[in-house]
Every structure is written in structure tokens, then in C-alpha cells.
Amino acid sequence: MGIPRLLVAALRGGSGKTILSIGIIAALRDRGLSLSPFKKGPDYIDAGWLALAAGRPCYNLDPFLVNKPNLIKSFQDHTALADLAVIEGNRGLYDGTDLAGVTSTAELAKLLTAPVILCLDCTKSTRTLAAVVQGCIGFDPNVAIKGVVLNRVSGARHEGSIRRSIEAFCKIPVLGAIPKLNREDFPERHMGLVPTDEHAWAKESIQAAADMARRYLDLDAILALAQEFGQAGPIVSPASNPLVKAAVSGVSIPRIGIIRDTAFQFYYPENIEALELAGAETVFMSPLTQREMPDVDALYIGGGFPETHADRLAENLRFRHRIKQLSCEGLPIYAECGGLMYLGEALVLEGKTYPMCGVLPIVFGFSKKPQGHGYTVAAVSRKNPFFTVGTELKGHEFHYSTVLEWRGNDNDFVFTMKRGTGIIDGKDGASVNNVLATYTHLHALGTPEWAGALVQKAIAYKNRMIS
Numbered sequence: 379m380g381i382p383r384l385l386v387a388a389l390r391g392g393s394g395k396t397i398l399s400i401g402i403i404a405a406l407r408d409r410g411l412s413l414s415p416f417k418k419g420p421d422y423i424d425a426g427w428l429a430l431a432a433g434r435p436c437y438n439l440d441p442f443l444v445n446k447p448n449l450i451k452s453f454q455d456h457t458a459l460a461d462l463a464v465i466e467g468n469r470g471l472y473d474g475t476d477l478a479g480v481t482s483t484a485e486l487a488k489l490l491t492a493p494v495i496l497c498l499d500c501t502k503s504t505r506t507l508a509a510v511v512q513g514c515i516g517f518d519p520n521v522a523i524k525g526v527v528l529n530r531v532s533g534a535r536h537e538g539s540i541r542r543s544i545e546a547f548c549k550i551p552v553l554g555a556i557p558k559l560n561r562e563d564f565p566e567r568h569m570g571l572v573p574t575d576e577h578a579w580a581k582e583s584i585q586a587a588a589d590m591a592r593r594y595l596d597l598d599a600i601l602a603l604a605q606e607f608g609q610a611g612p613i614v615s616p617a618s619n620p621l622v623k624a625a626v627s628g629v630s631i632p633r634i635g636i637i638r639d640t641a642f643q644f645y646y647p648e649n650i651e652a653l654e655l656a657g658a659e660t661v662f663m664s665p666l667t668q669r670e671m672p673d674v675d676a677l678y679i680g681g682g683f684p685e686t687h688a689d690r691l692a693e694n695l696r697f698r699h700r701i702k703q704l705s706c707e708g709l710p711i712y713a714e715c716g717g718l719m720y721l722g723e724a725l726v727l728e729g730k731t732y733p734m735c736g737v738l739p740i741v742f743g744f745s746k747k748p749q750g751h752g753y754t755v756a757a758v759s760r761k762n763p764f765f766t767v768g769t770e771l772k773g774h775e776f777h778y779s780t781v782l783e784w785r786g787n788d789n790d791f792v793f794t795m796k797r798g799t800g801i802i803d804g805k806d807g808a809s810v811n812n813v814l815a816t817y818t819h820l821h822a823l824g825t826p827e828w829a830g831a832l833v834q835k836a837i838a839y840k841n842r843m844i845s
Contacts, residue, residue: 381414381457382608384600385492387467387483388499389510394529395497396424397559399466401591402600403431404584406462409597414460416453418486419468420753420774420819422644422681428466431584435647439465439490442481442753443772443824446489452648452823453490462604465492471514471521475753484521493524493607495553495600500531500540508543515548524603527595528555553603554595632658632836635674639664641691642716644681644819652822652829653678658836665697666690675843676710676836677701679717681819685744685779688725688732698735705737705813708842710763710835712828713815715777718801718808721815726782738808738815739785740801750775754798754806754818762792762809764831771825773818775799786810793818812839 467483474482793807800806
């Protein structure tokens with residue numbers, strides 16, 4: 379745990395901590411440092427931007443989805459070759475799922491003994507911010523709040539008033555002051571920032587964030603703070619890795635196809651790594667760019683925004699029909715959110731119907747407001763290809779899509795929602811043949827049996843095809 383590290387937090391979502399984190403990472407990377415980025419919480423888009431800024435994958439640290447030993451193990455493993463770790467929090471510093479805040483950013487900071495930099499939205503406020511910061515410091519003295527960055531300041535006088543108040547009453551430094559920035563550099567949609575794959579000027583935006591950091595932040599002080607805490611890490615016994623490398627013979631090594639493109643891009647790096655550790659070869663493909671589907675022994679379709687590419691997905695008849703044919707032949711398919719929508723019969727957008735794969739008897743529409751948002755707990759209530767009945771799965775959901783028509787029966791749903799919305803009537807996990815599709819996103823470190831089950835199904839399918 380001796381790596382220099384820092385955690386960027388805020389009082390609420392939308393305060394600017396993502397752009398601040400991107401700027402710190404990009405600017406320090408320009409100095410020649412190797413940075414390991416992390417995102418607290420269930421997030422794909424912010425993590426994508428952090429990864430682009432660092433030039434290496436961003437891993438999620440989520441105390442709700444993953445237990446503490448495995449969180450620490452992930453942090454240790456993914457900082458082994460880095461000079462500095464930067465962790466971006468989510469929502470407000472102390473926000474969590476329960477009264478004790480055990481899943482909060484603050485608890486993660488304590489677990490990793492990481493110093494916290496608070497990003498403060500200073501819009502229409504001055505001296506009151508000092509009271510708020512002092513309240514955060516006193517709320518849990520074990521959280522090491524060691525500095526603040528002022529965001530969206532309105533000029534030198536505004537900045538000076540806040541700076542003097544915080545340094546006088548809170549006794550911590552102001553590490554930078556950022557004026558209101560042009561939103562065109564970082565357009566927003568649904569879950570915050572637009573996915574990097576959909577932003578043609580992503581690299582220019584990263585450079586803009588680095589320029590911002592160099593101009594408005596005291597990077598030397600921030601780096602010194604991280605290095606100071608790098609020498610004060612806790613002594614932690616390494617956890618065993620729940621993702622164990624499987625011994626699979628060369629003949630039996632299955633190929634698992636992963637649809638990854640601008641329509642389907644929401645994948646935790648750990649999930650893909652888990653499939654490989656379980657003995658699979660991963661094969662990436664895209665119905666946006668390929669007419670023919672490669673030969674695979676299983677298929678994994680993650681989340682994304684298929685609605686923004688509905689016309690192109692619908693036009694690729696050969697790819698859609700091949701998935702439908704293979705599903706009828708027993709190909710193991712696991713799909714989440716956007717993948718669930720792609721496996722349905724159609725997407726209806728602004729009165730126009732776009733046919734999808736037709737594997738599942740569902741027609742989807744869309745709302746302007748989220749229809750499912752937040753952590754989920756699903757009980758596996760019926761037999762299915764991948765999970766034992768009685769298992770409890772922790773995940774998360776975020777979708778604007780709605781079910782316009784469900785043409786199946788209740789027995790086709792294999793999850794009962796204890797927390798969250800699911801597909802319909804408190805149920806999730808639509809399953810037919812060897813297909814399981816759900817709104818719930820899972821994290822491989824929190825559900826280690828998932829990867830092994832998918833790989834074993836793929837091996838069985840491969841062997842059946844050979845014989």
C-alpha cells in the first residue's frame with residue numbers, strides 16, 4: 379500500500395470532480411509519471427475518461443459490489459507498476475446506502491488511507507463554504523481531508539474571499555481555484571460525461587483538462603500530499619484473488635465473443651479479465667462495422683446506448699439473424715442493459731420501430747427520465763444457465779428504456795428484485811435456452827462465479843459442436 383495516492387471527492391454529484399481528476403491525471407502524466415486511475419462506485423463513462431487521461435485501464439472500487447479484502451487486493455494489484463494512484467469518488471463524500479455510510483467515498487478513503495481533496499462548487503457562495511468544509515472535517519475525524527480545490531469561481535475577489543475563509547477556519551490549504559469552464563470541452567449526457575468513444579475530440583478535451591490543471595492548480599502541493607500519504611499506508615494482509623486462473627486444455631479453450639463498440643461499451647476491465655483467467659479467449663466484434671459474426675462458443679454483450687445507433691443495428695440483418703439462429707442452437711449468451719435491449723424484438727424511438735435480434739419477446743421504448751437507477755440486489759429464483767437458485771447478486775442499473783410489450787411469461791424471469799427496478803413487475807433476468815439478459819450490471823470481483831459459469835457453458839457448447 380506504499381504507493382502515493384489521493385482521492386478526489388465533492389459535496390455532491392455534478393461539482394466538477396471528474397474534470398478535476400482528469401486534469402490532475404493528465405497534467406502529472408505529462409510530467410512523465412505513471413498514474414493508476416480508479417473510480418469509486420458503479421460507473422463506466424467517468425472511468426473511460428480517467429483511463430484515457432492516464433493511458434491505462436481505470437478500475438472501479440465499489441464497497442457495495444465488492445468486499446473490502448478484494449477492494450484492497452484490486453488496489454494493490456493495479457498500482458504495482460504505477461508512480462501515483464488517483465481515485466475519483468462519487469456523489470457526496472459521505473453519501474452511502476445506509477445510515478452508517480459503509481459504502482461511501484469517505485469509507486473508501488479510510489480503507490485505503492488516502493488523503494481527500496474536496497472539489498467545491500463555489501457558485502453563489504463564499505464564507506459559507508468554510509462552514510461546510512469544517513463540518514465535513516468534523517463529521518468523521520478519521521477521514522483525512524487535506525485540501526480543497528475551488529471550482530466555478532467568478533473572479534479574483536470571489537476566490538480570495540473563499541480562500542481566506544477556508545484557510546483561516548478550516549486550517550487546510552486551497553490547492554487551486556478554477557473558473558467556469560466551457561462545457562463544449564466536456565459535453566454531458568445521461569450519466570455525466572459523454573462516452574469517450576462518442577466524442578471525436580476526446581484527446582483534445584483531455585489536453586484541455588491538463589492545461590486547466592497546470593494553470594489553476596498547485597500540482598506540486600498536490601503531488602507532495604499524495605507522496606506523504608504513500609509512506610503511511612496500512613499494513614494489510616493480501617487477499618486471495620477470487621478470480622483464479624483455470625487450467626483449460628488447448629483443445630477445449632473456448633472463444634467468448636464480446637460486442638464492444640460505441641453502442642456497447644460498458645464493461646468493467648475486471649469482467650473481461652475474469653473470463654480470460656477462467657480459461658477463455660476473448661474475441662471482440664461489432665455489429666456496427668462487421669456483417670459476419672465470428673465463430674464463438676459464447677457471447678457477452680455489455681451495456682451502452684444502442685438507441686443512439688438503432689438504425690445501424692437494425693440495418694445489419696445478417697448479424698441480428700445470426701445471433702437469433704445461434705441462440706436457438708443453444709449458444710450461451712449473457713447480456714446486460716444495452717445488450718438486453720439488443721436481444722429484444724425492437725426499439726421504438728420517436729414513433730419509429732427498429733427491429734433488433736428477436737431473441738427475447740420484448741419491445742422497448744424510451745423515457746426522458748431514468749426508469750431504473752442505483753444499486754440492485756437480485757435473488758436468483760429460477761433455474762438459469764449461469765447462477766444457482768438461491769444466490770443473491772449485488773449489482774446496479776441505470777437505464778432510460780422502458781418495456782412497451784412483454785410477450786413471454788413470468789417463468790422466463792429468473793431474478794426477483796430485492797432492491798431496484800428490474801425489467802418488469804420487480805423481476806429481472808429474462809432467460810430462454812442458454813440466454814440470460816438483465817438490466818442489472820454485475821462486477822466480476824463481487825460475483826466471481828459469473829465468469830466461471832459462462833466459460834464452462836462455452837466449453838460445453840464447444841465440445842457439443844465438435845462431437
